[in-house]
Amino acid sequence: MNTIIGVIGTSEASDEESKTAEEVGREIARRKGTLVCGGLSGVMESACRGAKSEGGLTIGIIPGFNGSDANPYVDVPIITGIGEARNIIVVRSSDAIIAIGGSFGTLSEIAFALKLDIPIIGINTWEVSSNIKKATTPKEAVDLAFSLARPRS
Amino acid sequence: MNTIIGVIGTSEASDEESKTAEEVGREIARRKGTLVCGGLSGVMESACRGAKSEGGLTIGIIPGFNGSDANPYVDVPIITGIGEARNIIVVRSSDAIIAIGGSFGTLSEIAFALKLDIPIIGINTWEVSSNIKKATTPKEAVDLAFSLARPRS
Amino acid sequence: MNTIIGVIGTSEASDEESKTAEEVGREIARRKGTLVCGGLSGVMESACRGAKSEGGLTIGIIPGFNGSDANPYVDVPIITGIGEARNIIVVRSSDAIIAIGGSFGTLSEIAFALKLDIPIIGINTWEVSSNIKKATTPKEAVDLAFSLARPRS
Amino acid sequence: MNTIIGVIGTSEASDEESKTAEEVGREIARRKGTLVCGGLSGVMESACRGAKSEGGLTIGIIPGFNGSDANPYVDVPIITGIGEARNIIVVRSSDAIIAIGGSFGTLSEIAFALKLDIPIIGINTWEVSSNIKKATTPKEAVDLAFSLARPRS
Numbered sequence: 001m002n003t004i005i006g007v008i009g010t011s012e013a014s015d016e017e018s019k020t021a022e023e024v025g026r027e028i029a030r031r032k033g034t035l036v037c038g039g040l041s042g043v044m045e046s047a048c049r050g051a052k053s054e055g056g057l058t059i060g061i062i063p064g065f066n067g068s069d070a071n072p073y074v075d076v077p078i079i080t081g082i083g084e085a086r087n088i089i090v091v092r093s094s095d096a097i098i099a100i101g102g103s104f105g106t107l108s109e110i111a112f113a114l115k116l117d118i119p120i121i122g123i124n125t126w127e128v129s130s131n132i133k134k135a136t137t138p139k140e141a142v143d144l145a146f147s148l149a150r151p152r153s
Numbered sequence: 154m155n156t157i158i159g160v161i162g163t164s165e166a167s168d169e170e171s172k173t174a175e176e177v178g179r180e181i182a183r184r185k186g187t188l189v190c191g192g193l194s195g196v197m198e199s200a201c202r203g204a205k206s207e208g209g210l211t212i213g214i215i216p217g218f219n220g221s222d223a224n225p226y227v228d229v230p231i232i233t234g235i236g237e238a239r240n241i242i243v244v245r246s247s248d249a250i251i252a253i254g255g256s257f258g259t260l261s262e263i264a265f266a267l268k269l270d271i272p273i274i275g276i277n278t279w280e281v282s283s284n285i286k287k288a289t290t291p292k293e294a295v296d297l298a299f300s301l302a303r304p305r306s
Numbered sequence: 307m308n309t310i311i312g313v314i315g316t317s318e319a320s321d322e323e324s325k326t327a328e329e330v331g332r333e334i335a336r337r338k339g340t341l342v343c344g345g346l347s348g349v350m351e352s353a354c355r356g357a358k359s360e361g362g363l364t365i366g367i368i369p370g371f372n373g374s375d376a377n378p379y380v381d382v383p384i385i386t387g388i389g390e391a392r393n394i395i396v397v398r399s400s401d402a403i404i405a406i407g408g409s410f411g412t413l414s415e416i417a418f419a420l421k422l423d424i425p426i427i428g429i430n431t432w433e434v435s436s437n438i439k440k441a442t443t444p445k446e447a448v449d450l451a452f453s454l455a456r457p458r459s
Numbered sequence: 460m461n462t463i464i465g466v467i468g469t470s471e472a473s474d475e476e477s478k479t480a481e482e483v484g485r486e487i488a489r490r491k492g493t494l495v496c497g498g499l500s501g502v503m504e505s506a507c508r509g510a511k512s513e514g515g516l517t518i519g520i521i522p523g524f525n526g527s528d529a530n531p532y533v534d535v536p537i538i539t540g541i542g543e544a545r546n547i548i549v550v551r552s553s554d555a556i557i558a559i560g561g562s563f564g565t566l567s568e569i570a571f572a573l574k575l576d577i578p579i580i581g582i583n584t585w586e587v588s589s590n591i592k593k594a595t596t597p598k599e600a601v602d603l604a605f606s607l608a609r610p611r612s
Contacts, residue, residue, distance in 0.1 A: 004229065034229055059229055067305035076157065076187055076212055078231055079245040082388035084571060085544040092232040107587065108570035112543060115563035128566065152220035235541035237418060238391040260434065261417035265390060268410035281413065281434065310535065340535055365535055373611035382463065382493055382518055384537055385551040398538040458526035
């Protein structure tokens with residue numbers, strides 16, 4: 001069964017964060033993982049672009065009502081219409097999560113991951129628990145994500 | 154862009170409904186559509202099985218908390234944890250919907266589709282509006298679904 | 307413990323429906339029930355107005371992001387931000403439900419009530435199941451709602 | 460219009476946290492505020508008990524499917540059935556929020572409050588932003604909550 005990796009982070013990413021996210025996306029696709037994210041811009045878009053450049057599958061869990069909210073690298077937009085409440089769906093749907101930078105929306109997702117005991121790897125993100133495994137490079141983060149990914153059954 | 158077809162119907166399908174759903178799934182995959190459904194058993198499972206037999210992509214929007222709730226033919230389980238409130242996500246995420254038989258859960262989805270003006274095709278299902286296009290065969294239903302599918306932008 | 311009665315119906319009510327809803331609200335309040343509804347206009351607003359005229363308590367489960375979406379007779383707006391997915395919360399939170407007229411949104415709520423086995427009384431509404439008890443007057447509907455209300459424990 | 464104060468915190472409170480929460484509930488009720496919370500045990504139950512001891516109104520936004528999940532001091536259980544996704548509804552429905560201690564669920568709510576710019580006052584809680592106003596006593600926290608409460612229109 002394919003491993004599903006969630007990528008979370010701000011919709012207004014710095015150049016550095018975008019570069020990191022894109023490489024994370026590429027690494028996920030190279031390992032035949034499916035990328036799940038919030039489907040919008042910034043870290044989400046860069047990660048999806050990276051995944052698509054390697055032929056990966058990308059799912060965007062959209063907060064709003066329109067598929068056109070999805071960034072152009074989302075293969076399947078899941079249109080929730082439930083606003084930020086969709087954050088927990090991104091988290092629950094992931095076998096492991098990689099957080100890149102991020103603001104308060106990302107913090108809510110990290111909190112849910114910690115509450116639900118879903119493995120989470122952080123690159124320059126919120127440091128609110130020692131259960132967030134730190135990584136410094138995209139490759140290290142994705143390696144960790146795949147090795148820690150919980151079995152889905 | 155790939156067309157996303159929602160398939161809705163009861164989790165306790167008759168043999169006839171299962172056969173219909175499986176052929177609907179096959180037809181969606183043959184046209185390179187992505188199948189979205191509630192991810193559980195009955196009509197949902199048969200449709201996914203059909204789609205996989207033709208190499209299609211299947212997404213299951215799961216009401217509960219566990220990926221293992223998904224039927225074995227779901228490629229990507231979206232684990233919502235929001236119970237039956239996930240019904241509207243199945244509806245919103247579809248460019249067109251095919252309803253096969255169905256009980257009250259299906260009726261709630263039909264109602265949402267009608268409210269949101271999402272094209273819906275019915276095979277032996279609830280007759281609550283003339284906006285539900287009737288089909289008698291899986292092929293006819295899938296043809297209608299692709300021809301009526303709303304553009305996603 | 308107070309009995310919680312849900313009132314559902316269209317946001318664009320006819321004069322007749324508004325009058326009925328207002329009297330339903332009054333009757334609920336006279337029996338010391340709490341009124342729960344979707345919090346918007348039409349049947350919802352008329353029911354709240356009736357309840358307040360008799361000193362009742364009114365809760366509005368708002369789909370959007372702003373408390374100002376609530377009609378002026380809502381005491382406590384619950385601001386869900388989850389759009390029409392809030393329909394099932396109105397249903398689940400009710401010990402019994404009264405449906406007055408209604409379009410597809412109301413139909414989705416009726417479907418959820420039938421699925422969840424929550425007692426439902428209808429006045430000129432969708433006839434999709436014999437489990438919808440018919441009433442012809444507001445008083446009859448509210449009497450039925452209180453007598454059928456499920457215990458909450 | 461009544462002011463709605465959200466009280467958030469862990470379902471497994473220490474004696475100290477329970478005492479604080481109860482007094483916070485009392486202070487809210489003395490100022491004729493409505494208390495909204497997650498409706499379960501711990502900080503939520505103590506706050507509701509305090510509010511009821513002063514004749515206040517208490518609303519519990521329940522994650523599960525049963526009204527019986529609500530603590531005995533909840534007047535109106537809103538039964539969401541959407542699990543932890545209900546956290547954001549607690550936040551959105553509050554004109555101001557008081558956080559007492561708390562674990563990862565509380566952190567998710569704090570994150571949402573910060574994202575949505577809803578005033579938040581903390582007593583021995585997560586320190587993830589200077590926008591969380593610190594209070595040391597229940598009275599100080601409730602005074603701050605009422606003075607910072609956003610207008611609802």
